[in-house]
Structures are given as structure tokens and as C-alpha cells.
Amino acid sequence: MAFAFQDYPAAHDDVRGEVLAGLAAHPKAIPPKYFYDAAGCRLFDAICAQPEYTxxxxxxxxxxxxxxxxxxxxxxxDCIIEPGAGDCVKVRQLLGALHPKxxxxxxxxGAPLAAAxxxxxxxxxxxxxxxxxxxFLRDLEAAARWLPSGRRLVYYPGSSIGNFEPEAVKALLARFRDLAGRQGRLLIGFDLKKDPLRLHAAYNDAAGMTAAFNLNLLTRLNRELDADFDLARFRHYAFYQPVRGRVxxxxxxxxxxxxxxxxxxxxxxxxxxxxxxxxxKYRGDEFAALAESAGWQCARHWEHEGFAVQLYGACETG
Ligand SMILES: C[S@@+](CC[C@H](N)C(=O)[O-])C[C@H]1O[C@@H](n2cnc3c(N)ncnc32)[C@H](O)[C@@H]1O
Structure with missing residues (x-):
């Protein structure tokens, strides 16, 4: 078995600085990457099992x-790279079909990733x-030293790309392109625009898993940044905003x-x-235009029940 684990830890001061800056902003905001402590990862898996969250x-x-x-x-x-791989379940599907080295x-x-x-x-x-x-928003380029030469595929499933503002999508996809190299490819999954009531239900599941996931962020801040949020005094509130096309x-x-x-x-x-x-949430053509502005060329599009997967190659001139 060939397995290596490398930790690129964030300094406590960086986390503190980012959270405090977010709380001082108008409106107050905290980046979604802080959802994923051990409990957040378990709650994300529970969300994926909810009937409303398809x-x-x-x-x-x-x-x-x-x-x-x-x-x-x-x-x-030769090599598959998956940022935000979580439990690595999705990439397992690809391994059997692509046989990379x-x-x-x-x-x-880090801990759930290492185990998976x-x-x-x-x-x-x-x-x-x-x-x-x-x-990876901070350290992605450090991954380059782990990449063998040869043909690379960046795999980014789960509609995780939807968590970024369009300008940030462009910047992140350009960084993926640099990591993938000239012959590189990108396989990316994203959620499509659809009936807003379906989206509303997906982020307001009856079992309250999304609410628990959202509120767990406060539990994490209480534990890691010595905060005193009273969870009973905050309400999970999620809705689809059709003008901006986002939940x-x-x-x-x-x-x-x-x-x-x-x-x-x-x-x-x-x-x-x-x-x-x-x-x-995107339409296929909307997302392709965004990816193309980051130097990718759309090669294929597949879709099924409101979800799309697109395959890209690097633009020759990009
Ligand atoms: C929505 S989950 C998707 C997991 C998996 N790719 C899937 O499709 O089921 C997002 C994953 O990305 C990770 N993640 C979020 N922001 C990240 C960041 N800035 N750097 C590294 N990982 C991040 C989370 O820890 C989580 O495992």
C-alpha cells in the first residue's frame, strides 16, 4: 500500500483573524470552510441522506x-487530484474507470480525510x-510537489464550486488549471437552476440536519475561539434568492x-x-462561460435530474 499524509495546518491567529474580520463586517459573515470540524463532517453526511437533499x-x-x-x-x-474530497466516496467511482497511477x-x-x-x-x-x-484557498499551490508528471485530472464534485462568488469561481478554476498543467482536465459537478421550492426544501430538511449543520458552526467557535454563542438565540434560515441565483x-x-x-x-x-x-445554482451554459473565462474549454456536458457534470480541457491560448 502506498499512502502518504501531509498536514498544512492553519495558524490559530489566521483562523482567529478571519473569523473576527467576518464578525466585524456588514453583513456579518463567516466562510463556509469553517463548517467542517468532525461534527460538521458527520452532519454533512447526514444532510446527504435526507430525502429533500437529493x-x-x-x-x-x-x-x-x-x-x-x-x-x-x-x-x-496518470493522476487524479480532488480538492475538498471529504470521505473520498465519489472519487472511488472514477478510480475503477480511469485507473490512474x-x-x-x-x-x-484532515482527520476524516486521512482515514478515508x-x-x-x-x-x-x-x-x-x-x-x-x-x-486549498490558502495552500493549493503547495500540492504541486505531490503531483507526478503526466496527465492530470482535477475532480471537483458535489457542487462545492457553488459556495464561491462568481469572481472567486473564476480565480479558483484558474488555479485548478495551473495545477492541472497544459494537458490537464477538469471534471466538475454542479447543481442546476431549478424549481425554487425544491431548493428551499433541500436546505430546510424536515429532520433539521441542515439547521444542525449551520448551528454547529457556533458550537465550533465556542470551543475553538472561546466564544459564548447561545445557540437557542440564533435561527437557521435558508432560502433561494432568484435574482442572484443562489441559496x-x-x-x-x-x-x-x-x-x-x-x-x-x-x-x-x-x-x-x-x-x-x-x-x-447555474444553467449549463452560464457555468461554461464562467469556466471558459478562467482558461478552460468545455468538452462535454452531462445532466440528470437538475444536476450537471462538465468536462473541460485547458484552452490552448488561456
Ligand atoms: C460539500 S463537502 C463535499 C465533499 C465531497 N467532495 C462530496 O462531493 O461529497 C465540501 C468538502 O470540502 C471541504 N472544504 C471546504 N472548504 C475547503 C477549503 N477551503 N480547503 C479544503 N477543503 C475544503 C470540506 O471539509 C468538505 O469535506
Whole structure:
């Protein structure tokens, strides 16, 4: 078995600085990457199992239904790189079809990633697996030293790209392009625009898993940044905003209150929001235009029940 794990830890001061800056902003906001502590990762898995949240299951059925065609279109690949790989379940589907020599998985949640990636390495004895615990927004370029030469595929499933503003999507996809290299390819899954009531239900599941996931961010800040958020005084609130084409997720203050975080005080007015996530939804052509502005050329498009997977190659001139 060939398995390596490398940690690129964030300095406590960087996390503190980013969270405090977000709480001082108007509106208050915290980046969604902070959802994923151990409990957040478990809650994300629970969300994926909810009947209203079909995104993960739909993507997996799409991939299963089109796998031979996708493998054919991707062609020969020496290395697969997956940023935000989580439990590595989705990349397992691709490994059997593409037979790369190496796999590099990246996630900000290092412990679950290491366990999942080591299991992949055990199940694929000929595959060199590297698991990198890092915030790829900060450290992505450090992944280059783990990449063998040859043809690379960046795999970014799960509509994780929807968490970024369009300008940030462009910047991130350009960084993926640099990582993939001149002959590189990108296989990316994203949620399509659809009936807003379906989207509303997906982010407001009856079992309350998305609400628990959202509120867990406050539990994490209480534990890691010595904060004193009272979870009963914040409401999970998620809705589809059709003008911007995104689901917005908020924690709305149910009272006038002051919260202490890392030694500083933050005042919340009644009804004030802490914006925790947005999930942009696209039409296929809209997303392709964005990716093309980042130097990718759309080669193929597959879709199934409101979810799309697109394959890109690097533009010659990009
Ligand atoms: C929505 S989950 C998707 C997981 C998996 N790719 C899937 O499709 O099921 C997003 C994953 O990205 C990771 N993640 C989010 N922001 C990240 C960042 N800035 N750097 C590294 N990993 C990140 C999270 O820890 C989580 O595992």
C-alpha cells in the first residue's frame, strides 16, 4: 500500500483573524470552510441522506449511469487530484474507470480525510495515494510537489464550486488549471437552476440536519475561539434568492445580544444575520462561460435530474 499524509495546518491567529474580520463586517459573515470540524463532517453526511437533499445521490447516479462515456471522454489520466474530497466516496467511482497511477486528495478536515484516503489506498494496492490536510484557498499551490508528471485530472464534485462568488469561481478554476498543467482536465459537478421550492426544501430538511449543520458552526467557535454563542438565540434560515441565483444560508439573531469571541465583543441587533453560506445554482451554459473565462474549454456536458457534470480541457491560448 502506498499512502502518504501531509498536514498544512492553519495558524490559530489566521483562523482567529478571519473569523473576527467576518464578525466585524456588514453583513456579518463567516466562510463556509469553517463548517467542517468532525461534527460538521458527520452532519454533512447526514444532510446527504435526507430525502429533500437529493444533490449527492443525483450526482452519484449520474456518474454511475455515464461512467464508461465519461471515462472515454476523459481519456488517459496518470493522476487524479480532488480538492475538498471529504470521505473520498465519489472519487472511488472514477478510480475503477480511469485507473490512474496516483491520487491526491485535499481537505481542510484532515482527520476524516486521512482515514478515508488510507482506506482507498488499502483497497487499491497499485495506487499511490497522498492525502493533504490544507485549506486549498490558502495552500493549493503547495500540492504541486505531490503531483507526478503526466496527465492530470482535477475532480471537483458535489457542487462545492457553488459556495464561491462568481469572481472567486473564476480565480479558483484558474488555479485548478495551473495545477492541472497544459494537458490537464477538469471534471466538475454542479447543481442546476431549478424549481425554487425544491431548493428551499433541500436546505430546510424536515429532520433539521441542515439547521444542525449551520448551528454547529457556533458550537465550533465556542470551543475553538472561546466564544459564548447561545445557540437557542440564533435561527437557521435558508432560502433561494432568484435574482442572484443562489441559496443563502444565515443564522439570524432572535434577540438583541452581545457575543464574546476570542476576547472581543460583537453586538447583534434583533433580526441581524450572520451569513454562513451561499450555494450558487447555474444553467449549463452560464457555468461554461464562467469556466471558459478562467482558461478552460468545455468538452462535454452531462445532466440528470437538475444536476450537471462538465468536462473541460485547458484552452490552448488561456
Ligand atoms: C460539500 S463537502 C463535499 C465533499 C465531497 N467532495 C462530496 O462531493 O461529497 C465540501 C468538502 O470540502 C471541504 N472544504 C471546504 N472548504 C475547503 C477549503 N477551503 N480547503 C479544503 N477543503 C475544503 C470540506 O471539509 C468538505 O469535506
Amino acid at each position: 444533490l449527492c445521490r443525483t450526482e452519484q447516479s449520474l456518474m454511475a449511469a455515464h461512467l464508461p462515456e465519461i471515462a472515454d471522454a476523459v481519456g488517459e489520466v 496516483s491520487l491526491v486528495v485535499i481537505d481542510i478536515a 484516503a488510507e482506506a482507498v489506498a488499502r483497497d487499491h494496492p497499485g495506487l499511490a495515494v497522498s492525502a493533504l490536510s490544507m485549506d 443563502e444560508m444565515h443564522l439570524v439573531s432572535l434577540a438583541e445580544q452581545t457575543v464574546r469571541v476570542a476576547g472581543e465583543s460583537f453586538r447583534f441587533a434583533l433580526g441581524e444575520t450572520l451569513h454562513t453560506e451561499h450555494s450558487y
